[in-house]
Amino acid sequence: MVAGVFGEAIDVQNHEFEEKVRRDNQLVEEQGIKSVPALFINGTEVSASSYGEIKKAIDKEIENNG
Structure with a gap:
């Protein structure tokens, strides 16, 4: 075990x-x-619980990092 x-x-x-x-x-x-599931975007943990929040976090990361 x-x-x-x-x-x-x-x-x-x-x-x-x-x-x-x-x-x-x-x-x-x-x-x-x-806790699980855990979501990371470019090494940063994202505490989003809906598709919209996840999409917003991804879009923000794309905007900031091109």
Whole structure:
């Protein structure tokens, strides 16, 4: 068993995926992700909950970075 970032136990009886699960959990911790799903645009977490908010965030990023 591998303990996930959010406290749940992840059954890794099939060891084929164990290292990937560990790396994913490490990435979540490094990025400071507190909930899922998490959305990042150009490395910045976006807390948008609707299509319109997500589109607005993407459009803003395009405008700012061409």
